[in-house]
Amino acid sequence: MTSMPLDPFAVFALALSIGILMWGFERYRRRFEKRDLASAIVVTVGLLSVAFAPGLYDVAGSVLNIDRRYLVVILFANLILLGFVFYLLGLVRRVKTEVSELTRTLSVDQAPQTDGGMDTIFVVIPAYNEGETIRSVVTSLPETICGFKVQPLVVSDGSVDDTAENAQYNGTSVVEHPVNQGQGGALKTGFEIALQNDAGIVVTMDGDGQHPVDELERLVNPIIEDEADYVMGTRYLGVDDSGNGIVRDSGIRFFTATINVLTKAEITDCTNGYRAIRGSMLDRLQLTEERFSAPELLIEARKSGLRIKEIPITIEDRKGGETKKPKLGFALGLLRTILITWLR
Known part of the structure; x- marks a missing residue:
């Protein structure tokens, strides 16, 4: 009786499959990473099916109206590869999120203590390389508005200039991100500090001087009068000199x-x-966006039932420095943020 010769490809596929499966098992045994074990199983099944049951791809090809087996194999291999790409992208995003949260936690822990309280308006100013303008912004803020104490809070978001040093003026709280987190990340740090200090109202404004301080009282007054929980300025009912x-x-x-x-x-x-946002409403908002934060804040406020009101304001031209808004991808970033925030 003559034994059939071993197919070299089948032997190679079997050995490789065993190695991949052992890797996935070891990963699960050490770190209990289910996705790694599942990935190893998927690749192993794919290799073994190509080596020992190629007829399955003929069946799949007949269903998909593809005559050549190798095209079917390539199709399935690409689908598996695409799945791995999405997995890796998700893994990178998860790591990035964890690093961002750690960065913000360290910044919040290092924030200077303030009196705070429900009679305090925290003015959160995210600033990235705004050393030319940040001093004029914080010095222009009044000490009180309508009986509320005004507490400026500058979040220097990975600035490499003298933003943090120039913001240190007249009781301004200054915290620094060691790496840039984006405007949304800086706002989340500011919101967390404001929440820890029981702020009655939280105002956000830019550090480039585009938001006139003399309109601050009109911005917070609807919240003080209990007419709204979320007040936003609009250039289209006011004046747009931003260029x-x-x-x-x-x-x-x-x-x-x-x-x-x-x-x-x-x-x-x-x-x-x-x-301006009522301080007690901040923890209702699920905020994850680091770059395009404005639409996320607005949609979250709407979904959380906050009373929203617009007031006309003036948007002035930058007092110095260069705009940090992205030249490319702005539209795609806004659209992605709007859809994701609306759907979640």
């Missing part, structure tokens, strides 16, 4: 209309960063 071009202006109007359709809101300026 936005027609393309950017049209984009803001389009995304504003999109949010209005999706949430039945009635707003006119979805990207405006000059806003």
